Amino acid sequence: MKMRARDQTLSAEENAVLREAVADVVQFEADRDIVREHDRCDQSHLLMHGWACRYLTLADGRRQIVALHLPGDFVDLHSFPFKRMDHSVATLTPCAIAVVPHERLKRITETQPHLTRVLWLSTLIDAAILRQWMLGAGRRSAVERAAHLFCEIFVRLRTIEAVDGARFAFPLTQLELADTLGVTPVHTNRVIQGLKRSEVLSWRGQVVEILDPQRLGRMAEFDPTYLALEPERR
Amino acid sequence: MKMRARDQTLSAEENAVLREAVADVVQFEADRDIVREHDRCDQSHLLMHGWACRYLTLADGRRQIVALHLPGDFVDLHSFPFKRMDHSVATLTPCAIAVVPHERLKRITETQPHLTRVLWLSTLIDAAILRQWMLGAGRRSAVERAAHLFCEIFVRLRTIEAVDGARFAFPLTQLELADTLGVTPVHTNRVIQGLKRSEVLSWRGQVVEILDPQRLGRMAEFDPTYLALEPERR
DNA sequence: CGCTGCGTTGAGACTACTCAATATCCGTGG
């Protein structure tokens, strides 16, 4: 089991503790809710395989995805201290998910201070990503936002060794991407076409290739520091 | 010292531990950076008095505020597990700020598991607020977003007993509000005028009064659950 | 072979932006 790119900070013993906290591993199909808003919650979910997302909706059906999760991510660890779910979690592809009861997480906070800080950190990386999304939603154009998202996903996938050079599997539909970027599907389509036409990106089937990383990063004003993926300095 | 509306979950002993973690209390003027992006960080800041915000900027000066902080909020507690600042913190009014060295927070995580979870929770409430902002930025109109913000601030101020009926001090300029909502100052002005004209809100000087809470809540589709302000059920 | 879901295209509308001018408020100094 991997804890997102933070493996290097966990000792073998801590890794074992974490592994033991898993009660069960469950398979989900694509496009299924794992947790629904306001669900009672006494367990968290660690994504072992596949992509998932967290989203909020408005009464009339407008939906905003507020997080994308890749293998290794704890998708709803925050529900442990939070004790509520204020949003839903859904799979985007078939997924394998490890279930961690909150009771066991509580035990960890009582015996493993360093591991606790790493778990805490994991929820904070989600928050840092969301801050960038918020900056994008408020202050970047749709193209800049899309470019930034592809940069983010590329870097995150690279740390879990799920890229092949500049190519990677990208399983979202344009509709799901639209809900992520906060624009309409129609506009998403036009934005993507723009990126393709300017030859910074290709996207066919479920494979994205970054053709011009420099230019893509420049148009997104992308700086990966916020992902906190370099080893902790202590 | 208050930890945001979560006091009821802290024992007297825990409160004392937290109080002892404070190394210093510092005064800041309005409109001053407390922490700047990429600053080395070995301490966090607890807001005792005044309002502060966290923000991100783009190279050309576009700015997005990603959090508003009221008295009792830990403005950059996340910098403790995170060990980086990926954004800046600034005062919006004159502020009194308690400085908590990370060394002491580390000690807390080693000896006070419950207090640690409450601190963790505090960072997660920020994240929950940000998710609502993200939903707003992506899927709500500017008016809905503004309405939602006023609802949020009202509820948060009420829990720290800083409201007078439906009136409360609101020290932001329209420019700062614009950077919060992710729209231009000009449009912010028109949005506010709309809210005033429809008589759901008044805002004169630095005082806001919610004239029609029902209607404001309905147009914002506001549900305060996400603020996790009711006592924890355990 | 005809759904059904996804992607693409076009045309027109609307929200929010830009630029620019003017108004108001408030603190400061004469």
Add this chain to the structure above:
DNA sequence: CCACGGATATTGAGTAGTCTCAACGCAGCG
């Protein structure tokens, strides 16, 4: 007490970016 400067708020007019609605294409699949 008034004049002034600077920051903030307001207004207007034209524009850009994004949305809406609607149609059409294409592919996978029962």
